[in-house]
Each structure stands twice: as C-alpha cells, then as structure tokens.
Amino acid sequence: MNKILSRTITAFVIVFLYIPILVLIVFSFNASKSRANFTGFSLQWYEKLFHNEAILTALFNTIIIALISSLLATIIGTAAAIGINRMRPVTKATIMNVTYIPIINPEIITGVSLMLLFRAFTVYSGFEFGLVSLILAHITFNIPYIIYSIIPKLRQMNPNLVEAAQDLGCSSAQAFFKVTIPEIMPGVLSGFLMAITYSIDDFVISYFNSGTTVETLPITIYSMTRKKVSPEINALSTIIFIVILAVLIIKNAISNYKLRKERLEYLASKS
Amino acid sequence: MKTKILAVPYIIWMIIFTIIPLGLVIFFAFTTQSGKFTFSNIVAMNDYLDVLFRSIEFSVIATVICLLLGLPVAYLISRLARGKQGTMLMIVIIPMWINFLLRTYAWMTLLEENGIINRFFGLFHLGPFNLINNSGAVILGMIYNYIPFMILPLYSVMTKIDENVIEAAQDLGCSGFHIMTKIILPLSKQGISTGIITVFVPSVSTFIISRMLGGGTNDLIGDIIESQFLGNSYNPHLGSAMSLVLMVIVLLIMSLFNQFGSEEAVI
Numbered sequence: 001m002n003k004i005l006s007r008t009i010t011a012f013v014i015v016f017l018y019i020p021i022l023v024l025i026v027f028s029f030n031a032s033k034s035r036a037n038f039t040g041f042s043l044q045w046y047e048k049l050f051h052n053e054a055i056l057t058a059l060f061n062t063i064i065i066a067l068i069s070s071l072l073a074t075i076i077g078t079a080a081a082i083g084i085n086r087m088r089p090v091t092k093a094t095i096m097n098v099t100y101i102p103i104i105n106p107e108i109i110t111g112v113s114l115m116l117l118f119r120a121f122t123v124y125s126g127f128e129f130g131l132v133s134l135i136l137a138h139i140t141f142n143i144p145y146i147i148y149s150i151i152p153k154l155r156q157m158n159p160n161l162v163e164a165a166q167d168l169g170c171s172s173a174q175a176f177f178k179v180t181i182p183e184i185m186p187g188v189l190s191g192f193l194m195a196i197t198y199s200i201d202d203f204v205i206s207y208f209n210s211g212t213t214v215e216t217l218p219i220t221i222y223s224m225t226r227k228k229v230s231p232e233i234n235a236l237s238t239i240i241f242i243v244i245l246a247v248l249i250i251k252n253a254i255s256n257y258k259l260r261k262e263r264l265e266y267l268a269s270k271s
Numbered sequence: 272m273k274t275k276i277l278a279v280p281y282i283i284w285m286i287i288f289t290i291i292p293l294g295l296v297i298f299f300a301f302t303t304q305s306g307k308f309t310f311s312n313i314v315a316m317n318d319y320l321d322v323l324f325r326s327i328e329f330s331v332i333a334t335v336i337c338l339l340l341g342l343p344v345a346y347l348i349s350r351l352a353r354g355k356q357g358t359m360l361m362i363v364i365i366p367m368w369i370n371f372l373l374r375t376y377a378w379m380t381l382l383e384e385n386g387i388i389n390r391f392f393g394l395f396h397l398g399p400f401n402l403i404n405n406s407g408a409v410i411l412g413m414i415y416n417y418i419p420f421m422i423l424p425l426y427s428v429m430t431k432i433d434e435n436v437i438e439a440a441q442d443l444g445c446s447g448f449h450i451m452t453k454i455i456l457p458l459s460k461q462g463i464s465t466g467i468i469t470v471f472v473p474s475v476s477t478f479i480i481s482r483m484l485g486g487g488t489n490d491l492i493g494d495i496i497e498s499q500f501l502g503n504s505y506n507p508h509l510g511s512a513m514s515l516v517l518m519v520i521v522l523l524i525m526s527l528f529n530q531f532g533s534e535e536a537v538i
Binding site for chain 1: 273274275276277278279280281282284285287288289290291292293295296299340343344346347348357361362363365366368369370371372373374375376377378379380381383385386387389390415418419422447448451472473475476478479483493496497500501507510511514517518521525
C-alpha cells in the first residue's frame, strides 16, 4: 500500500519535472509561431537562432565571463584554501563563516549589495558597469565554491608528505608544486567546473551588475521571455538540454569505463 | 608560517566584495538621500507588509508541498539498488541544469489562456481555465524550480539509514505508517532541515517567478527590491531596508532549522 503510494508520487514528480521541458523541445520544431498549436515540422527557429546577433553576442559574453571568472576564482581560491588550512582554528572558523555568506545569502541580496559597491566606484572613479563588474561579481560568488571543494582534500592529505619532500631535498616551492598541488588537484578541478556552471547559469547577480551595455545569455533569455512570442527560446532550450544530457552521459560513461578498467586490472593483478 | 600569506589576496577580496557591500546595504537602509541617519526606510516597510507576508506565505506553502512530495521520492530512491540510485538521482538533477528562466518560461506556455493545458481541456469543451497570473501559478513555479533542492538532501540522509533497522521495526510489528513516523522521519531530521532551508530561501527571495507566472498582481518582496534598484521607483535606501528585512527573515529561518537538525545529531 505504502509502496504503491510512494511509487505513484515518484512517477508523478518525474512527469512533473519533465513535461515542461518536453513541451519546449516539441514546440522548437513547430512550423508556426504558436506556443500551443503544433502546425507542422520545421527547423526555422534553429536557423533564426543562429542568425540572432543578440543571442550570439550574449553567448560569447557568457563564455568569456565564465572562463575568466572561474580561472581567477580558482587561483585566488586555491591559494586561500591552502593558507586557511594552516590557520589557527578560531581564525579559520571566522574566515570560513564569512566565506559561507555568498553561498547562503539570497542571490538578490548578493546582487544588490555588489551593485551598491559598483555604484560607489562609479561615483568616485571612472568605473562603468559592464564586463568588468560582471567578472568581479562572478569571481566573488565563485570563490566560496572553490574553497569549499578544496578544504576537504587538504584535510585528507597527509601533512607529513610535504615535510618528507623537503627532507628529500625539495625546496618549499618545489614541495608545494610537486606534492600539495597534485594532491588537491581533484578538488581544484571540481571546484573550477562548479564555478563555470554557476557562472553560466547565473541570472540574478548578473542582472543587477551588468549595466545597460553588456548582456549575458540568461539576461537575453529574460528579455526574450518578456516579449510575448519568441520560439527561438524553445530552440535554444533544446540545444542546451541536449548538450547537458550529452555531457552527463559522457561523464557517466567515462566513470563506468574507469570502474571497469580498475576492476579488470585488479583481477589481472590477482591472477 | 609562510603558507598563511597565500590567503591574504582572498581576505582582501572578501573584505572588498562581501563585507563592504553588506555594510553598504546596512548603511543605505539607515540613511536618507543626503546621508543623514534615519529610521524612515525601515518604517516605510509598513506599506509593504502585505507583500512581505505574501512572500512568506507562498514560500511556506511551496516548501511544505516540496517536503510532502520529496519525502516519498527520496525514500524510494534511497531503497533502490546502488546503480539504480545513481540513475534516478540523475533524472532528478538534469532539469536543474537548465536555466530557471527557461524552466519557468516552459510553464508560461503550458498555463496561459491559449496554452496547452487549456487546449487539452478545450477538446472536451471545458474551460478555458484561469491557470496563470494567480497565486497558484507562482507557488507551482517555486515548487517546480526548487523541488530537487528538497529531494537531494533528503536522499543523502535516507541512503545512510540501515535497512536492518527498518526490518527490525517490521519484525517487532511496526506498520508501514509507523516505520515512516518512528524510524525514517526522526533519522532524516538533518536532511529535512537542510531541504527546508534550500527551498525556502530561494522561494522567499525570488522575483522572476512571480513576475513571469504571477502577472504583476502577485508581487513578492524580491520584485519590490528589484524595482527599488532597477525599476521606475528608484530608491536604493528603501531597497536596502527591504533587503535587510529579507536577510533577517532568512537568517531566522536558517538558525531555527539548523538547530532543529543539529540537535538530533547530538543525541
């Protein structure tokens, strides 16, 4: 009885999660502009999408901002994590708590608080809202994710490793690059990837800090949804959905492959 | 000794881009346009109490529904075989990877007067029903966007519950309902409180979902804040006061539920 109920609810939730997405995909192939009447198959919205100057520029901006901000956030965040890890517990806890603020704060508050800061910049200097303010804002909300994905790796690491390397003749810089960095690399990489996805996906914080001249993809999407009918959005959603699906499936396949290879190697070493 | 210095650039960054901006919000909330100290911005919040209560009401309803739907889903996934758990989790996560604007836009096309749902009912000569631009549509949008945030933390605590504990309870005569109330729920407290926070916080502070699905008559506190900073009624002082109130609400909810979750962890 209980099982039937929980299965029904699960099926309902999955249908609920996917129906809107499926509808978007189906209507991306619609021959007419209607959002509710499927009049025939056509690829015209995809064609229009690839000739839409605003969308292509926004896509370019989004990628540039995501790459630059994630890269800088990774550098600052990795250095910070290593430094924080060596601090006294009280100092460490204080810094980690402040680091937590951008993660837990509602996005709109992070957005408007940075906007107030950049407004102050524009008053006292020639600063203008645009790419630079967007990159600064994205670095700010990306760094915490980097730090939080590296700190556990540092904690797992054997602290004697660095000393051992130095005893064997490494300079402290060599020990850092040859021991610490490779040890925490998985954390650095997953933090970097997380930063890129958050950066590409962000609408709220960018919306308050983009000014009037620069648009990122989510901002363009938002202005398109304000117009009543724009089927290019459907085409865009379909492409995004397929890209995401492909990335996740490839990721899954790679980890499955690795698992199988490890198992085979293990069996080979046994025999 | 020297490694600590590596954190210095970040600490400077944190001061400039996290602490000072929040300080600016507080400063603006308590000053007039000429920079004089005032409580008038906070007092002016009185005019927006209905919006504030509506935001809280909608997000509480959305959070409760997410919890009620999320519990059975997370439990079902946590009892599957390992490999299947991964696949099911991926099914829950994939929609989250699509930008929330697109997800919300999808509901606009479904719910509008000439939308697909109304066309479907039209086949049976029913409707058209008024499905969009009302409070229900906004709450639906919140549930749709944030339900994975409820399922994931619930799943991650439930998957740690030992199957033997459940079987022992069954052997001792527990009914399915009692297993839920006496075993699963108490052991999932941490996940429940995390789920409540991660659904409530973005719901109470949203401004796009209400605009796209609420049709302008269901403005939430996020919409009012946005219009003070970017809209026609430009007034960052009032906007900051509202942001401050929103932040206090979020902090209260978080400390309330964090305590609720960690209390259990100590016992």
